[in-house]
Amino acid sequence: MPVSKKTLGIIPDVAMQKESEWMSYGAVEQLFYDVSTSRNRKEAFREDAGEVAGKYTLSETEREMVVSMQVENLFEYGINPMLLMGFWTSVRGPQSMPEYLKRVPTLASRLEASGGGKR
């Protein structure tokens, strides 16, 4: 069975959310993609993360996760790990990778949550 957000348990337990609030998952990834690939957007995020986040249609929970760079929750939310890492290092620099790796959950935990990691 192909892996999907649902099979990977990405329907989040990060917070008690109304389903409609999670419709902007794509906007979160777009923000991360823009910050990772655009020097201007990266600098803007470093200067004022809240203002940049305001340019995207995010729920309040998403906005909080993004602005405060809650990689634990963002990973659980189902953000692509490569994109999440790229976003983190774009903003914090490659020297911050040890902190990222200390904080980010394992793929195994995501699979376990979906029941897909069992033999």
Add this chain to the structure above:
Amino acid sequence: MANIVGGYIMPHDPLLFVNPQKKERDHLLAAYSGIRDKVRASGATKAIIFGADHYILFGPRCLPQFLIATGELHGPIDRLPGVPNAPIASDPDFANYLVNHAHGNGFDVSVARDLGVDHAIGVPAQLALPTDGSVQTVPVYMASGVEPYVRLQRAYEFGQMVRDAVASMPGDERIVLIGSGGISHWVGTGEMGRINPDFDKKVLDAIVAGDPSTLLSMTDEEIMRDGGNGGMEIRHFLAVMGALPAGRGEVLTYEAWSGGVTGLGFAEILPA
């Protein structure tokens, strides 16, 4: 008649080039130049490289399942020491021929008319092909890094389609295929740095045997569990195997290199 003269798999781990821990790597870099020598000796004129975008080229607003670049090429656009972001020889006519064949045979591929490739294509193109432009490259991007992933079976069938395209192509082009990808690796997850030699061996054994069934029977969950999210790149190996059915392989170099995050496998697949 055009024909496929060989296939290769090779990694594109950026850490091999950045080498932050200053680990010994000459023998691994030599694996690329060794393949370059083989490609040159084969008389190849074209290369088709299968790779994954790493959320560098294609954003959330457009995520192609299959994409063939039909125009001018350069890269890799992500800066890697020792791998210049330089022009890559291309052949728009050949690329468009493949697109047309794909569209007529069950694959509605997307196209890029001008592309700066990332390291998935750029590393093999710059390091494993002759530098004189004598082998022109067609990049094929598959959704192996970002969901929804190309199904394993479709990746294999894509290779079969490429084989048919070459077989029906006029002229005497000699084509090499490259499946670009690490074997086991976890990227951006808490396991990052883990390498699973058992998974790597399973994949390489299948390539050596010329038997795709082991790989095709895996589920995405199994790959994620044992090979990591980066392990999804075995799709590119399956495409090469699909184009070279029953072609037996040889492992040229393998190492779970401690300086990187990827099981680094270099292998050759010869036509049956």
